[in-house]
Amino acid sequence: MSDTIRYGIIGSGMMGIEHIMNINIIPDARVTEIADPHEGSREWGRATAEGEIEEYTDYREMLEKAPVDAVIVATPNFTHKAVLGDIFETKLHVLCEKPLCTTFEDAKAAAERAKTHEGVFWVGMEYRFMPPVTRFVEEVHGGSAGKLRMFAIREHRYPFLQKVDDWNRFSRNTGGTLVEKSCHYFDMMRHVVQSEPLRVYASGGQDVNHLDEKYDGETPDILDNAFVVVDFANGVRAMHDLCMFAEGSRNQEEMSAVGDSGKIECLIPEGNVVIGKRKPKSVETVHVPVQAEVLKAGFHHGASYYQHLAFQCAIREGTAPQVSAEDGLRAVAIGLAAHRSIEEGRPVLMSEFGL
Ligand SMILES: NC(=O)c1ccc[n+]([C@@H]2O[C@H](COP(=O)([O-])OP(=O)(O)OC[C@H]3O[C@@H](n4cnc5c(N)ncnc54)[C@H](O)[C@@H]3O)[C@@H](O)[C@H]2O)c1
Numbered sequence: 001m002s003d004t005i006r007y008g009i010i011g012s013g014m015m016g017i018e019h020i021m022n023i024n025i026i027p028d029a030r031v032t033e034i035a036d037p038h039e040g041s042r043e044w045g046r047a048t049a050e051g052e053i054e055e056y057t058d059y060r061e062m063l064e065k066a067p068v069d070a071v072i073v074a075t076p077n078f079t080h081k082a083v084l085g086d087i088f089e090t091k092l093h094v095l096c097e098k099p100l101c102t103t104f105e106d107a108k109a110a111a112e113r114a115k116t117h118e119g120v121f122w123v124g125m126e127y128r129f130m131p132p133v134t135r136f137v138e139e140v141h142g143g144s145a146g147k148l149r150m151f152a153i154r155e156h157r158y159p160f161l162q163k164v165d166d167w168n169r170f171s172r173n174t175g176g177t178l179v180e181k182s183c184h185y186f187d188m189m190r191h192v193v194q195s196e197p198l199r200v201y202a203s204g205g206q207d208v209n210h211l212d213e214k215y216d217g218e219t220p221d222i223l224d225n226a227f228v229v230v231d232f233a234n235g236v237r238a239m240h241d242l243c244m245f246a247e248g249s250r251n252q253e254e255m256s257a258v259g260d261s262g263k264i265e266c267l268i269p270e271g272n273v274v275i276g277k278r279k280p281k282s283v284e285t286v287h288v289p290v291q292a293e294v295l296k297a298g299f300h301h302g303a304s305y306y307q308h309l310a311f312q313c314a315i316r317e318g319t320a321p322q323v324s325a326e327d328g329l330r331a332v333a334i335g336l337a338a339h340r341s342i343e344e345g346r347p348v349l350m351s352e353f354g355l
Contacts, residue, residue: 005315006030006069006070008033009034009074010075011075012036015074017045019072024048024050028312032051033053060086063086070120070315071095073096077101080099080106093120093314094122096124102172102332120314120321125184125307125323126184129302130290133303136257140264148259149260153189155240159210159245176339177223178242179336179339182338183328186230187323187328196355197230198233201229202227204225205225206223208224224245225242226342228341251268262277271288272288337353
């Protein structure tokens with residue numbers, strides 16, 4: 001490998017562009033190729049990438065010809081299975097955007113195959129890498145709240161954005177909102193709680209968004225709000241509260257971890273970590289800054305930048321990925337369990353997925 005890590009971007013839509021913007025500001029890394037069948041996306045990629053790039057309409061041609069070290073998979077969720085199938089024929093390092101795949105069977109097969117892939121295989125779970133979130137996790141794992149008992153993650157935000165060919169309007173393309181969007185938070189739960197989920201209960205629906213839209217005569221079927229409770233094997237209770245018609249929120253993401261002696265909160269985009277103790281009662285707010293240049297290079301509070309530094313470290317040092325295909329699979333499985341719980345009106349055991 002050359003000193004500079006050469007990246008090929010597969011899918012230069014919104015998330016592919018965020019990857020390009022972040023690779024642009026990292027020394028010894030460069031986007032050299034872009035593959036996307038959509039002219040508008042290739043144009044966006046060309047305008048964003050620094051220096052000369054090669055363009056392809058078919059990513060398979062890029063995989064065959066291009067002198068790249070790593071590829072980013074930032075195509076619609078339902079395409080990940082096929083794209084990964086072709087990448088597994090190479091030895092390239094790969095960062096595959098979440099969710100790993102849209103069904104349990106496909107995600108399981110990809111996670112199995114990734115075990116023998118020669119390059120680094122990394123699943124894009126940006127939220128772990130937001131600097132205030134990293135600090136929050138350090139506080140929880142360092143025992144600032146005592147023994148962890150409860151962990152809650154709220155995302156209150158705007159509706160899903162418009163995507164190329166409107167792929168995100170139907171659950172068959174995304175895996176369902178609790179797979180597409182919330183796999184980030186189920187991954188965070190496992191990361192923070194350091195245990196595996198046993199049981200998932202959820203209530204959710206599509207109550208406000210996209211109900212007046214039609215695509216080829218079909219109304220979108222994507223859930224826009226839910227509560228999901230997850231019981232973990234170590235006794236910790238976790239909860240996710242998602243609302244996608246809540247632009248009127250002070251923060252988009254709010255996490256709280258409560259232990260037997262205190263409570264730690266994380267507030268994004270405020271960028272604050274609040275450390276509270278029970279006895280004697282105290283509440284301290286720590287602001288965790290993110291460099292302006294890094295904040296500007298994306299929509300995820302600096303996360304993509306720090307994720308790329310970690311991904312590149314795994315490539316250069318040959319270390320294990322911080323977010324493995326197995327992590328990607330388990331996050332998808334919790335999302336699918338939550339959807340099953342809503343559809344069937346019952347608690348779902350993770351053992352139903354063989355996990
Ligand atoms: N980690 C995050 O926070 C985050 C945020 C947004 C999106 N994502 C993920 O990134 C992926 C892309 O989402 P997006 O929001 O950028 O969607 P998008 O529609 O903006 O972009 C997807 C791009 O992929 C292209 N594409 C489709 N099929 C392709 C193929 N076979 N080969 C190459 N390109 C192809 C499309 O033409 C489009 O340009 C999805 O998996 C999504 O879940 C992750």
